[in-house]
Amino acid sequence: MGLAIQPADRAHAQTPVQADSALIEHGAYVAVLGDCMACHTVSGNTSYSGGLPLATPIGTIYSTNITPDRQTGIGSYSYEDFEQAVRHGIRKDGKTLYPAMPYPDFRHINDEDMHALYAFFMSGVKPVHHQDRAPAISWPLSMRWPLAWWRWMFVPSGEAPSAAVAHDALADRGAYLVEGAGHCGTCHTPRGFALEQKAFSPQDGSAYLAGSRIDHYTVSNLRGGDIVGLGSWNEDDIVRFLQSGRNQHAAVFGGMADVVYQSTQHMSEADLRAIAHFLKTLPPPADNRKFAYDPAVKQALFKGDVTKRGALDYLNNCAACHRSSGMGYEDTFPALAGNPVVNDPDPASLLHIVLTGATIPGTHVEPTHYTMPSFGDRLSDQEVADILTFIRSGWGNHASSIDAEQVGKFRKLIAPTNEKKTL
Numbered sequence: 403m404g405l406a407i408q409p410a411d412r413a414h415a416q417t418p419v420q421a422d423s424a425l426i427e428h429g430a431y432v433a434v435l436g437d438c439m440a441c442h443t444v445s446g447n448t449s450y451s452g453g454l455p456l457a458t459p460i461g462t463i464y465s466t467n468i469t470p471d472r473q474t475g476i477g478s479y480s481y482e483d484f485e486q487a488v489r490h491g492i493r494k495d496g497k498t499l500y501p502a503m504p505y506p507d508f509r510h511i512n513d514e515d516m517h518a519l520y521a522f523f524m525s526g527v528k529p530v531h532h533q534d535r536a537p538a539i540s541w542p543l544s545m546r547w548p549l550a551w552w553r554w555m556f557v558p559s560g561e562a563p564s565a566a567v568a569h570d571a572l573a574d575r576g577a578y579l580v581e582g583a584g585h586c587g588t589c590h591t592p593r594g595f596a597l598e599q600k601a602f603s604p605q606d607g608s609a610y611l612a613g614s615r616i617d618h619y620t621v622s623n624l625r626g627g628d629i630v631g632l633g634s635w636n637e638d639d640i641v642r643f644l645q646s647g648r649n650q651h652a653a654v655f656g657g658m659a660d661v662v663y664q665s666t667q668h669m670s671e672a673d674l675r676a677i678a679h680f681l682k683t684l685p686p687p688a689d690n691r692k693f694a695y696d697p698a699v700k701q702a703l704f705k706g707d708v709t710k711r712g713a714l715d716y717l718n719n720c721a722a723c724h725r726s727s728g729m730g731y732e733d734t735f736p737a738l739a740g741n742p743v744v745n746d747p748d749p750a751s752l753l754h755i756v757l758t759g760a761t762i763p764g765t766h767v768e769p770t771h772y773t774m775p776s777f778g779d780r781l782s783d784q785e786v787a788d789i790l791t792f793i794r795s796g797w798g799n800h801a802s803s804i805d806a807e808q809v810g811k812f813r814k815l816i817a818p819t820n821e822k823k824t825l
């Protein structure tokens with residue numbers, strides 16, 4: 403799926419072409435920062451014509467047509483209408499949007515970027531006639547007025563706070579991108595009982611970017627913890643991951659694969675560095691523990707000692723790529739030793755990737771795909787449990803064990819559905 407950073411549609415331009423095209427180009431970049439494409443385009447359809455189903459706990463809703471078509475899109479939106487929808491979740495007819503549209507984070511987008519975004523959607527996007535689909539939510543939950551109450555209760559009102567927290571200009575730019583258009587917190591910050599995001603910036607406390615669960619994947623903790631967090635990654639590692647989907651520690655999968663493919667790989671190097679610099683200002687938890695590699699498992703496997711439960715299954719199924727040392731191969735097969743996905747108290751990502759497999763998307767800087775095969779049909783619940791317990795306790799990893807019952811339950815949970823995304 404390509405990105406629609408097309409030149410201005412001249413027929414729609416209202417101001418002199420010169421100024422307009424620079425503004426529209428800027429707006430196209432803000433749309434990349436905000437990953438508007440990911441939700442507002444169904445693969446195979448014209449860009450931004452909407453219709454993507456998003457599964458929510460109350461039913462399925464569909465993203466809307468945000469092309470400048472006057473009947474079915476947002477062609478009749480003034481700048482003020484557009485700004486109200488994107489930053490405050492209020493539709494042109496005054497009704498409140500479902501928070502699957504990440505307007506609580508988009509509040510942070512500044513006026514300059516908002517004006518450019520508007521110019522892009524009005525003049526840089528091809529109008530498409532495509533009728534919006536009504537949400538499949540039954541009464542009374544389908545009523546939109548409780549959403550206004552939700553917005554009023556949970557979304558801080560008024561002007562977006564300044565992203566500046568007196569670090570330095572680079573971290574402030576990073577905060578602006580992460581908290582605002584990048585809406586990283588939508589997925590990476592835990593949610594409360596009414597599905598409200600618990601924090602919107604570091605000033606809101608330690609819940610900010612502390613990890614969550616989405617689409618039955620663990621969403622990584624991005625704070626400074628060494629074992630669960632980005633404590634052991636330096637800024638270059640973060641930039642490389644966001645640009646190429648892989649680095650010496652990990653490879654991208656789940657919902658993050660779309661984010662890298664459609665958004666972060668297209669961000670400027672300077673902006674990626676700003677994001678990395680900001681993320682590195684988030685402190686580790688008070689009880690932070692450093693990872694220390696323990697060679698015992700590697701030595702045992704080298705000697706052919708497979709007495710430890712799960713060792714033989716690991717050798718037969720996983721070691722060809724992740725190696726008996728658990729160190730993998732840089733940029734190709736991620737290391738399992740010291741890996742946050744392996745050590746996370748929530749094993750959802752771990753169970754998910756082993757049962758279903760995953761493919762690292764090709765990116766501009768790293769076009770090669772590498773695939774982790776799926777083991778769902780090949781291994782029993784007990785075998786999966788044994789392997790996962792083995793890797794969660796080997797090479798210096800220290801996470802809880804997994805039992806067969808957990809694996810069985812998880813299999814049921816991820817049994818195929820027709821829905822594409824969950825918020």
Ligand code: HEC
Pocket residue numbers: 432433436437438439440441442456463464465466467468475476484487488493494498499500501502503504519
């Ligand atoms: C995580 C998914 C997601 C992302 C990312 C996203 N949107 Fe949305 N957006 C939605 C959904 C879903 C709706 C419809 C919500 C509803 O019907 O209540 C929506 C609604 C809208 C509306 C209101 C349209 C109307 O028909 O009244 C506008 C405008 C909009 N989005 C613009 C944007 C822009 C601009 C971006 C990027 C900066 C963006 N969206 C990114 C999911 C998303």
Ligand code: HEC
Pocket residue numbers: 580584585586587588589590616619620621622623624631632640643652653654655656657658659661666677742743751
């Ligand atoms: C649609 C949900 C979603 C959004 C939005 C999102 N992420 Fe992620 N992210 C995930 C998931 C799920 C994972 C775990 C899978 C993986 O490691 O690739 C993840 C993993 C990561 C990792 C790897 C961490 C590790 O320990 O392996 C980094 C770094 C990251 N995200 C940064 C970001 C940044 C920066 C943004 C905002 C620009 C962002 N993410 C936005 C879902 C999301």
Ligand code: HEC
Pocket residue numbers: 651652653654655716719720721722723724734735736738741743744752755756760761762763772773774775777789790793
């Ligand atoms: C043919 C090579 C291959 C085999 C065999 C293999 N993997 Fe993988 N593994 C990969 C690749 C490639 C990725 C990256 C996938 C992605 O990011 O989309 C990966 C990713 C992972 C991850 C996520 C790590 C991260 O941070 O991104 C875990 C955990 C994992 N594998 C565990 C296992 C286990 C357990 C087994 C055995 C049951 C196994 N793998 C077998 C190639 C393999």
